[in-house]
Amino acid sequence: xxxxxxxxxxxxxxxxxxxxxxxxxxxxxxxxxxxxxxxxxxxxxxxxxxxxxxxxxxxxxxxxxxxxxxxxxxxxxxxxxxxxxxxxxxxxxxxxxxxxxxxxxxxxxxxxxxxxxxxxxxxxxxxxxxxxxxxxxxxxxxxxxxxxxxxxxxxxxxxxxxxxxxxxxxxxxxxxxxxxxxxxxxxxxxxxxxxxxxxxxxxxxxxx
Numbered sequence: 001x002x003x004x005x006x007x008x009x010x011x012x013x014x015x016x017x018x019x020x021x022x023x024x025x026x027x028x029x030x031x032x033x034x035x036x037x038x039x040x041x042x043x044x045x046x047x048x049x050x051x052x053x054x055x056x057x058x059x060x061x062x063x064x065x066x067x068x069x070x071x072x073x074x075x076x077x078x079x080x081x082x083x084x085x086x087x088x089x090x091x092x093x094x095x096x097x098x099x100x101x102x103x104x105x106x107x108x109x110x111x112x113x114x115x116x117x118x119x120x121x122x123x124x125x126x127x128x129x130x131x132x133x134x135x136x137x138x139x140x141x142x143x144x145x146x147x148x149x150x151x152x153x154x155x156x157x158x159x160x161x162x163x164x165x166x167x168x169x170x171x172x173x174x175x176x177x178x179x180x181x182x183x184x185x186x187x188x189x190x191x192x193x194x195x196x197x198x199x200x201x202x203x204x205x206x207x208x
Contacts, residue, residue, distance in 0.1 A: 002095070003068050005032045007059060007086075009077030009102075010111070010150045011136040013040025016076075034062050036082070036154075038133075043148045046133065051153035052110070053160075056085035063093050074098040078150070081111050081159060087169050088161040096171035101185060104174065107161040111154070118182040123155060173204040 004024055006017040014033030021031035036055045038046030059082055063071065071094050075083030080102030087097055103114050112120060126135040133149035140147045159165075166172065176185055 007075040007079035011147045038151045050151035052157040055082045070095040076100040088165045091168035099174045101177045110158045116184045
């Protein structure tokens with residue numbers, strides 16, 4: 001039996017992994033799908049400054065208070081930023097990292113710096129009147145009305161790593177959407193594929 005922890009993407013919530021939780025349970029595994037502060041049922045907590053550090057701390061506390069070890073930690077999209085921060089803090093609790101069409105950042109990267117021009121413009125276009133958040137675009141709301149505004153500081157704060165970050169975890173995997181137009185993950189995917197075919201073989205990578 002393995003514990004899987006899923007970290008959702010921007011403007012969404014752990015609800016997106018409900019079906020995966022059920023499927024893993026049938027196979028005898030346990031899935032955790034916590035909501036990040038300011039999103040999902042925790043949207044009301046976006047009243048204070050919420051940044052990337054806040055979201056990393058959200059997941060670190062889940063691992064600690066649920067006393068989870070040998071975890072497969074999975075991040076989707078923006079969730080890759082969070083997963084990388086958690087790996088830097090709690091590598092000893094992790095069996096593997098999985099990036100699901102997600103950012104794989106290094107020290108000093110931010111979601112803003114990695115997103116590319118298309119998504120940066122989208123963040124600007126959807127910026128809320130409060131100046132602290134950027135809302136989901138219409139095409140996301142059309143899919144699910146539960147999408148909510150993303151705290152802006154979580155997108156602009158640079159990742160601060162002291163203990164090796166992603167590389168502190170030996171087993172790493174990536175799955176990417178091959179038809180993702182304007183994908184900000186293409187550069188990372190290409191880099192991981194090169195490592196996979198080289199001598200070190202640190203990554204397992206596959207399109208979906």
